[in-house]
Amino acid sequence: MKPPAFSYHRPHTVAETLELLATLEDAKLLAGGQSLMPMMNFRYVMPANVIDINRIADLAGIEERGDALAIGAMTRQRDLELSPVVQRCCPLLHEALLNVGHVQTRNRGTIGGSLAHLDPAAELPAVLHAHDATLHLRGRRGDRAVAMAEWSQGFMTPNLAPDELLAAITIPLWPTGHGYGFAEFTRRHGDFAMAGTAALLALDAQGKVERVALAVTGVDTGPVRLSDAEAMLLGKAPEDALIAAAAETAAISVPGLDDVHGSKEYRRKLAAVMTKRALLAARARARSEEAAHG
Amino acid sequence: MAERMLLMLSVNGTEITREVPVRLTLADFLRHELALTGTHLGCEHGVCGACTVLVDGRTARSCLMLAVQADGAAVQTVEGMAVDGKLTPLQQAFVEHHGLQCGFCTPGVLATLTELLETIPDPSEADVREWLSGNICRCTGYQGIVDAALAAAKAIREGAAGE
Numbered sequence A: 001m002k003p004p005a006f007s008y009h010r011p012h013t014v015a016e017t018l019e020l021l022a023t024l025e026d027a028k029l030l031a032g033g034q035s036l037m038p039m040m041n042f043r044y045v046m047p048a049n050v051i052d053i054n055r056i057a058d059l060a061g062i063e064e065r066g067d068a069l070a071i072g073a074m075t076r077q078r079d080l081e082l083s084p085v086v087q088r089c090c091p092l093l094h095e096a097l098l099n100v101g102h103v104q105t106r107n108r109g110t111i112g113g114s115l116a117h118l119d120p121a122a123e124l125p126a127v128l129h130a131h132d133a134t135l136h137l138r139g140r141r142g143d144r145a146v147a148m149a150e151w152s153q154g155f156m157t158p159n160l161a162p163d164e165l166l167a168a169i170t171i172p173l174w175p176t177g178h179g180y181g182f183a184e185f186t187r188r189h190g191d192f193a194m195a196g197t198a199a200l201l202a203l204d205a206q207g208k209v210e211r212v213a214l215a216v217t218g219v220d221t222g223p224v225r226l227s228d229a230e231a232m233l234l235g236k237a238p239e240d241a242l243i244a245a246a247a248e249t250a251a252i253s254v255p256g257l258d259d260v261h262g263s264k265e266y267r268r269k270l271a272a273v274m275t276k277r278a279l280l281a282a283r284a285r286a287r288s289e290e291a292a293h294g
Numbered sequence B: 001m002a003e004r005m006l007l008m009l010s011v012n013g014t015e016i017t018r019e020v021p022v023r024l025t026l027a028d029f030l031r032h033e034l035a036l037t038g039t040h041l042g043c044e045h046g047v048c049g050a051c052t053v054l055v056d057g058r059t060a061r062s063c064l065m066l067a068v069q070a071d072g073a074a075v076q077t078v079e080g081m082a083v084d085g086k087l088t089p090l091q092q093a094f095v096e097h098h099g100l101q102c103g104f105c106t107p108g109v110l111a112t113l114t115e116l117l118e119t120i121p122d123p124s125e126a127d128v129r130e131w132l133s134g135n136i137c138r139c140t141g142y143q144g145i146v147d148a149a150l151a152a153a154k155a156i157r158e159g160a161a162g163e
């Protein structure tokens, strides 16, 4: 049980990679290999050419640039998790990473690989969707910037042409002291989410919701923003009843997925519960920051 | 480009140069080319953790790496742990705390716990269980493994303090 024969390419620069992508037939980029390798081992995917981008130094890195975080697509999930910069200015990402597989898979798995693979139950796309991240693509025909909202084009189909490379991600940062929460339900720790919600929350001086972002994973072909719930919360005091009501809208505004792990009805219910938990965590953190600094 | 490639790496401290098919996984390279059959294969898709080895000090699923990806790396397997038949404190603790039964999961578990103890010298039981979530054991129910990990952490700390 191992992959059928392929040709292996190991470029050292982005330019070389783009050249290979533009000229090779049936090529697959190999990032951390935590999704592509299982698929190749089982022969679900049988690319003629594998382009290993693990040796391109300038595709990895974490950098705070003003009010955004710039992350190279080949940055390992474990490096992101351990990064003091991520913990300080993008704590939602840190918290979600603890639910992505296990240490052993995060050591290899990359943020870009997770985004390009776009498993419908992956955690990172939901976090980036809540954060209104931008994805930076390189290609021989030109470079493009794609908003996270435009990234998923259907089941495991990112907005990425076969000759393009996802090179970097920028995440606009929320003000210091914002609330955040990530909640997911899985059968076993480290599994993909049956449903999971990423929440960001900022309160004004009166304790009312100044800004809120909610994104759910595991319930549709890609991550879904809960705009109805966000609208309900905006400008109001986030009391328990309002949070519960907003979270309930998750159950009606997401389609749900039917698979061996659960029915769509069950997943919609889970989505509502996870949204409530993520919001409660975000509120507690936003309030404790207010108390500390207000 | 190539369907075979020259691979140079260090395995358990020994420098090795081999020409290998590019589609060979690191796990199959260790087992079939180097006869290091201590690294086991359960699922071959990254789920069970039996194939876990240390690559440059960090755990990795050797079923999810091509051997050629380890070019230039230092790989450590279970065979590289004991020196001259003397078990490491971690291995010794497995013996003393019934950390294994059939032993199939053990090489991967030892790799995981080696990285854990280097990262967190004084882990809580929750830390140990969190790290073990990436290794499936069908025999022990994990309790013996957790006990062994905590005992080894203590032994290593006390050993370091006594030096």
Ligand code: FES
Pocket: B040, B041, B042, B043, B044, B045, B046, B047, B048, B049, B050, B051, B052, B061, B062, B063, B064
């Ligand atoms: S054999 Fe590699 S994780 Fe199961």
Ligand code: FES
Pocket: B099, B100, B101, B102, B103, B104, B105, B106, B136, B137, B138, B139, B140
């Ligand atoms: S000891 Fe048998 S699987 Fe763990």
